[in-house]
Amino acid sequence: MSGLVGIVSLNHHAARSTDVATMLDTLAHRGPNGVNSWVQGRAGLGHRMLWTTPESLLEVLPLVDHAGELVLTADARIDNREALFEELEFGDRPLEKIPDSDFILAAYQKWGTACPEHLLGAFAFAIWDASKHSLFCARDHLGVKPFYYYHQPDQAFVFASEIKAILALPQVPRHLNEGKLGEYLALMMHDRTLTSYCDVLRLPPAHSLLVVPSGLKLWSYWSLDPDYELKLDSDEAYAEAFRELFTEAVRCRLRSAFPLGSHLSGGLDSSSVTCVARQLMANIPDTYLHTFSNIFDEVAECDERPYINTVLDQGGLIPHYVHADQFGPLSDTAEIWQYEDEGLLGPSHSYPWHLNRATQQAGVRIVLDGLDGDTTVSHGFFRLTELARQRDWLTFCREADRLAKNFNCPPQLVLRRYGYPILREWGRTLKWASLAQAIRVIYQQFGISRKRMVIEFGLKPLISPLTRLFRPNTAQATLGKVAYPSLVKQSFAKRINLDCRVQTGNQIASASSTVREDHWQSLTHGILPFVLEQLDRCAAAFSLEMRHPFMDKRLIEFCLALPAEQKLNQGWSRMILRRGLAGILPEAVQWRGGKADMTTNFLHGLLVRDRQKLDDVMLHHLELLEPYVNLDILKAAYRRLTSGRKASKDDKLVVWRAVILALWLQRHSTN
Template identity: 60%
Template sequence: KWGEQCPEKLLGDFAFAIWDKHKQILFCARDHVGVKPFYYYHKSGQGFIFASEIKALFCLPFVPKRLNEVRMADYVALMMEDKVITTYDNILRLPPAHTMVVSQSGIELNCYWSLDPNRELILDSDEAYAEAFRDIFTEAVRCRLRSAFPIGSHLSGGLDSSSITCVARKLLAEAGDTQLHSFSNIFDKVTECDERPFINAVLEQGGLIPHYVHADQFGPLSDVDEIWQYEDEALLGPSHHYPWRLNQAAKQAGMRIVLDGLDGDNVVFHGVSRLTELAHQGQWEAFVQEAEAFSENFGNSPQALIKHYSILHLKTLAKQLRWIAFAKAVHQIHKRFGISRKHLLLNHGLKALVPEAIKQLWRKWRRQDKSATPVAPLVNRNFAERIGIDQRIQALDKSDQPSLTVREDHWRNLSQGIFPLILEQLDRYNAAFSLEARHPFMDKRLLEFCLALPSEQKLYQGWSRMVLRRGMADILPKAVQWRGGKAHMGPNFIHGLLTLNRQVFDDVILNKLELIEGYVDTDFLRQVHRRMTSGGRVREKDCMTVWQGIILALWLDRTQVTP
């Protein structure tokens, strides 16, 4: 009926291939955000092979299993913007929201959907926006509840998982279906990570069958050998083990479907970049009021917020050579915040005009860093230069360029390459336990709606994600609806690595660094290891540094894959 336009008409998660025997073509498609994975290998004379897992492609003897060093550079530099390549050379991904036609003449890719960064939704009132959000969000949850088996929901106590759990519970109760099961991580030893007051606020409303995972009794490396039976690529983040154990608990409780609040932060969006937008509009009174209110609600330093977002505005004006506007902004910032005019002009005006290549040479000459490339400190300098990772970052990663509007910032966040990569990984984590994860925040309609909202629906009177907070009134407990921030998992990562996984950690540093010395600065990694194990203060950035090194060494040791 719709032919090759059919993906445009679909909602939900999908990846499929259809053989058209009349046209002698293979038509392939992947869903809008990439919930379902699609990998393929193509070589003229050998054919086109596709699968939902990379390991399936290697079942064919002519598919090579070679390490993709460009992907290694991306991983070590924390730049995962490429939506096509994988850890293996010539094993590719069909990007989200794309179709692919395979024929004797080759491969043709087409994008069938994209978010519109220019569309703005105008409604009559805050209440109208809240009601519209509630309707779309409720429908996003409703259409993901269909199941012949009990349904579970991850419940962390945050806004996202709590909203999904509360709406799903309400819908199931109205339909007279069985109760919803909730699955939560709790922390008895590392109490600064524990969110039980918020979890309990949801449970006290009734209608849930709770299950708990003691998440401080295992570390980030505790399950890695089992995970790599299913996961084909190097793991991503240091919190990967939490969904793995939650899924294990869901499987043991008899679930087939689990609801997940993945990345509601980016979908609804915090909107803190509204501060830059207000500065750009010259609304300095509103700028200060929002910054101070946000600081009060979330426990941040108002001075740090004001300085950061006002200076982002200055850098943008300098790069645009708008010197009259720059001078006016300098006057306002000096007048209101007491920052030196000379400092603002030199450091955030003239310096912004210096080409990045000159800055690199200057830093190298002054020995302010070890590398001539502005990448993560773990990257081996020679490897970075050989791959050209600096140029690759400049071409693919635009995160260092300040956004002039909240919507532009929001659109950039939703367009990140890391987004589908995390979804692909979670798909394998769910499949390992015969579960299907459903992500209401990945609903196409909700994505389009949230991006189109005016900025004051995202940040207002110091409250981020305002439209969700208003929309979930009388559904969420007030303790959750108006909570500021959430627990940081860093302390439990450190506890797990240095207490529960210490033997593996030390073994990698002592015996396995030769596996990664071509990719990372192993001397730097040893320094971080000494700092973390000496009993001193562990810096937050140390966690990601050691995680990258450890997981890459363990993965290469297991797979023995080479370029």
């Protein structure tokens, strides 16, 4: 975790050192261990230093090569140092004395703009090449390290680790991107480039950017292959391969000059990271892993201490606790807005904020977490849809039944989610033989009425087109319209062409027909880098570096390539992880079916601890939302939520999205 900034003049004016200094001042929290800048001619680069690895103690950025032609600024952790050391020329310098930034600059000297293809790790960097009058920028494969930029053709290119540093310059407009706000209100986060500001963009993950006076060139240097399937000899071979890759993903993130910590929730992901890290650190004398866990005394149904304790009982860990029912989701927004540049927060944002505060107070600077193991490994639930399409209904029913038992839900719920859509499709396309065979097996396995299924999936799909034929006005009225949440004001939706945005997002989301396609869609969705950026800012606020072993390129490529039965098998999702970490994870965690639902604590925080702030927004600060939100819908949801009656999930999300956006707009208008 460090901070990088820079500006390149695209005309004959020189870059100004005062601009670089202004940007660096806004990022003081990202680098308390040093600040430096380099300004010469049309280019100026700056850096805020946070020491993390042993090599970073020797690092000086911006880094200038011996000829004075190349200048690098970076926020980076390079994980394939040993391999690069063999390929690049460092003379007699020992490996342990070479900072990560030296590897990046040497890679550029050897491979030019193809250098990101040779790097592993988390990185965002920019290299000014004076001989070519160009700036080369790159961001890591998953987008762990942030990179934002502003481009004014023929005038300037400005970049930074955080949006606030770019907006600190008076020449950068602060116009809100209403399209992005609309997508947030409509629960869409597909785009990987746009931000909440019209003129500030993000460099997408796995992309490079070349800036020259005539313009910008953007390209992807890596992508996931949705077609490749890995074939090994046995379940044991797959499990061993996973264990080796995951252990390496954790190992290379343990490189630190400071005490290490791990967020431990008791779930499968954070427990996997913590247990493997503990095992790797066991042979290092006088070294212990600190753990940081949310606990709940007042809202006991959210408490996961029985699972947390099974991990702690293994030893070698120093536990710390945060009483997560003692604050609400709005309790810290005034402080959070000092660091968070976009107001599109989820209802769980306060948990990592308080965990990071506890981490800083414990003197820990590097913290591991289990983000987003669900996506990386994949639950594999889409295997059920795949089995249905393959007409293997017997295996479908057996997996659905075991899944229901393992996750404590009715098998009919699994059937409705993954089986009935296929039956409906077959009825609509007149695939009677396939439909009849499926109905017979489902009846035999689950006892569901054959007559009811024939009516629902055989007759109704035939009747519906006839009904529409005799009601042409109704059909025409809905033609071309796309459903989006009623919270969004219709005039606003029309102004930003939200129908088209939602339709595009729906087409992307519905394109999957196999487990691997569904897995690929999840890994390439815009929400993943967005969440990574928010977690980066949340850690930076406390001068911490957060590391994510599940966001390892090698691990993600491996998991995507797995056969479907390695993801969902015997009713267990993420089977490859459960098998692969056998003997490392406590069995109580290894074979747990789900995790605690935090909704109760969210409502407790919002309606009890933060009630005054919630009411204040709803009663006095809705004018900022009026251009974007259907206030009648919002007020009705608020009344249901606060009346004491059981509110729907939609009501909770409607109120949350509107209130958090109102608070952010209030701060934005003040600034």
